[in-house]
Amino acid sequence: MSGDDEEPSYGSGDELNNIDGQHNKRIPAATTPSSAAASGPARKRSRKACGDAIVEAMLEIAAASKMRAAALSNNVDRFSISKCIRALDDLQGVDQPTYFLALDLFENASSREIFISLKYDKRLKWLQGKCRAL
Structure with a gap:
C-alpha cells in the first residue's frame, strides 16, 4: 500500500490538528468533571434500583388486581x-x-x-x- 491509500494516523487521540495546522490538546470526554459524575457505577446502580422499583410496583399492582378480581367474583357468586x-x-x-x-x-x-x-x-x-x- 502507498502512503496515500492508508488511513491517516492520529496518534493517541490526545491531540487534534487544527485547520491552520496548529496542535491543540484535547481533553477526553471521560475526564471532564460533569461527565465523570454522570457516568460510572453509581449511575448504573441508580438505574438498576429505579428499574427494580418499577418492576416491584408493577408486581404489586398485578397482585392487587388479581385480589380485586377474585373478590368481585366471590361477590357475584354470593x-x-x-x-x-x-x-x-x-x-x-x-x-x-x-x-x-x-x-x-x-x-x-x-x-x-x-x-x-x-x-x-x-x-x-x-x-x-x-x-x-x-
Whole structure:
C-alpha cells in the first residue's frame, strides 16, 4: 500500500490538528468533571434500583388486581340469581304473585344483595313489602 491509500494516523487521540495546522490538546470526554459524575457505577446502580422499583410496583399492582378480581367474583357468586332463587324456594309461605315478583327483583344486583343479606325471617316480609309498593 502507498502512503496515500492508508488511513491517516492520529496518534493517541490526545491531540487534534487544527485547520491552520496548529496542535491543540484535547481533553477526553471521560475526564471532564460533569461527565465523570454522570457516568460510572453509581449511575448504573441508580438505574438498576429505579428499574427494580418499577418492576416491584408493577408486581404489586398485578397482585392487587388479581385480589380485586377474585373478590368481585366471590361477590357475584354470593349474590347470583340462582342463589337467590334457591333461597326463595326455601322460604315458607311465599304465594305465587310474590314469587314471580321476586324473580323480577332478582334481575337487579342491589335487590339480590339485599335479599341474600337479610336474615331468613326478614326475607318474606321484605318481598311482601315490595309487592305492596308496586
